[in-house]
Amino acid sequence: MPGIAIVGLQWGDEGKGKITDYFAAGVDCVVRYQGGNNAGHTVVIKDKKYKFHLMPSGVLQGKKVVIGNGVVVDPEVLLNEIDMLKGNGLEIDLMVSDRANVIMPYHRMLDGAEENLLGNKKIGTTKRGIGPCYSDKIARHGIRMGDLLNEEELKEKLERVLPIKQKIMELYRLEKIDEKKLFETYLEYGRKLQKYIGDTIYYLNSIIDEKRVLFEGAQGTLLDIDYGTYPFVTSSNPVTGGICTGTGVPPKKIERVIGVAKAYTTRVGMGPMPTEERGKIGEYLAEKGGEIGTTTGRKRRCGWIDMVALKYACMINGVDEIALTKLDVLDGLEEVKICVAYEYEGKEIARFPSSLLTLEKCKPVYETMPGWDGARGKKKYEELPENAKKYVEYISDHLGVEISVVSTGAKREETIVL
Numbered sequence: 001m002p003g004i005a006i007v008g009l010q011w012g013d014e015g016k017g018k019i020t021d022y023f024a025a026g027v028d029c030v031v032r033y034q035g036g037n038n039a040g041h042t043v044v045i046k047d048k049k050y051k052f053h054l055m056p057s058g059v060l061q062g063k064k065v066v067i068g069n070g071v072v073v074d075p076e077v078l079l080n081e082i083d084m085l086k087g088n089g090l091e092i093d094l095m096v097s098d099r100a101n102v103i104m105p106y107h108r109m110l111d112g113a114e115e116n117l118l119g120n121k122k123i124g125t126t127k128r129g130i131g132p133c134y135s136d137k138i139a140r141h142g143i144r145m146g147d148l149l150n151e152e153e154l155k156e157k158l159e160r161v162l163p164i165k166q167k168i169m170e171l172y173r174l175e176k177i178d179e180k181k182l183f184e185t186y187l188e189y190g191r192k193l194q195k196y197i198g199d200t201i202y203y204l205n206s207i208i209d210e211k212r213v214l215f216e217g218a219q220g221t222l223l224d225i226d227y228g229t230y231p232f233v234t235s236s237n238p239v240t241g242g243i244c245t246g247t248g249v250p251p252k253k254i255e256r257v258i259g260v261a262k263a264y265t266t267r268v269g270m271g272p273m274p275t276e277e278r279g280k281i282g283e284y285l286a287e288k289g290g291e292i293g294t295t296t297g298r299k300r301r302c303g304w305i306d307m308v309a310l311k312y313a314c315m316i317n318g319v320d321e322i323a324l325t326k327l328d329v330l331d332g333l334e335e336v337k338i339c340v341a342y343e344y345e346g347k348e349i350a351r352f353p354s355s356l357l358t359l360e361k362c363k364p365v366y367e368t369m370p371g372w373d374g375a376r377g378k379k380k381y382e383e384l385p386e387n388a389k390k391y392v393e394y395i396s397d398h399l400g401v402e403i404s405v406v407s408t409g410a411k412r413e414e415t416i417v418l
């Protein structure tokens with residue numbers, strides 16, 4: 001069976017949680033492959049809102065869920081999510097990779113300390129320890145989920161890295177790590193999570209040919225460590241390429257790529273965003289779209305849709321089809337704008353630049369279209385206002401990619417499948 005990928009095409013918060021939940025109904029297993037609890041994926045069922053940071057959103061459809069080796073796991077957050085789901089009477093069939101790196105308290109502390117030192121040049125991270133944890137993974141100083149299961153192994157790993165960490169904590173004038181307490185706390189996490197931890201690489205490869213597997217991306221292409229607006233990015237690869245390194249499933253097994261894009265653009269944290277609207281329009285979108293971060297409660301920056309960025313994202317991810325979300329948020333506007341190119345030093349450019357200085361100087365070139373009202377809650381394409389349909393078709397034509405889903409509200413049923 002083909003593997004399906006769901007990836008964010010903008011700066012995160014595109015509605016991946018809702019779209020994953022929707023497609024999860026038709027699959028057997030949902031897998032997270034990168035990121036950690038910096039993610040905040042919302043699924044709304046009837047009037048209940050679920051917010052997931054680590055747990056794949058498919059869990060609400062009662063599907064097998066897997067946290068792959070490319071994810072960084074904060075065990076406390078994972079245990080809380082398991083408890084939350086159990087508290088809601090839900091069954092959990094979860095497997096967590098024994099190779100996934102563990103977020104330690106010093107990662108969270110260093111995330112905060114580095115941001116403080118950067119001052120007004122900070123990244124605006126979620127302060128969940130994501131960057132420092134991935135740094136340790138690459139530096140070969142990481143603790144992995146499997147290490148939590150073996151007293152000897154955990155002891156040895158900690159003895160190896162803690163002298164380095166203590167030095168760094170001293171340098172940053174942070175609290176000294178209580179090594180005994182840390183060891184006991186993480187051993188206890190291991191005991192509690194033992195039944196979930198296993199070899200997800202063999203598991204996923206054993207089911208990928210017979211079962212339907214969905215890979216749920218966190219963050220988005222423009223936050224990708226390689227393809228995003230570096231250094232104002234996250235520390236992993238949210239793009240489809242990240243699925244292979246983050247799960248051990250080979251590229252040939254991923255046959256369908258669904259890119260999720262909002263009908264406008266948002267960004268939380270620092271860094272350039274060419275179509276940002278700082279005035280009335282930005283406020284309108286923020287207010288109407290409820291653009292408050294799921295993880296940190298920060299206000300999201302808002303602006304018009306950016307086709308230069310989207311085209312770039314479709315290329316990198318090999319997007320076959322797009323799920324366009326939050327079309328209803330544009331309801332009630334007299335006109336809507338679509339950024340079709342950037343103007344840079346008097347010339348029009350159609351490529352997303354790698355240099356931040358260049359991107360900061362890019363001015364959006366807009367096409368203006370008449371607005372509409374009444375897309376909200378529609379369940380059939382024919383029921384959409386004419387101008388809303390024209391907007392959807394314009395985006396699809398411009399990108400040369402089919403739009404297969406249009407979302408008109410946060411709830412499961414507020415979804416149009418084309």
Ligand code: GDP
Nearest residue numbers: 013014015016017040041042326407408409410
């Ligand atoms: P994710 O991180 O990509 O999963 O997205 P978030 O959950 O952080 O943010 C998307 C927000 O928009 C959530 O509050 C969703 O419930 C909500 N949402 C998703 N799709 C739609 C939609 O089509 N219309 C509206 N109005 N809200 C939506």
Ligand code: IMO
Nearest residue numbers: 012013038039040124125126218219234268269
């Ligand atoms: P979902 O999965 C939006 C942003 C942060 C910051 C940058 C780096 O819900 O789409 P990090 O803590 O990862 O080191 O922060 O990335 N960021 C997100 N923005 N949605 C997310 O996840 C994000 N995860 C991280 O705001 O700018």
Ligand code: MG
Nearest residue numbers: 013040041294
């Ligand atoms: Mg989110």
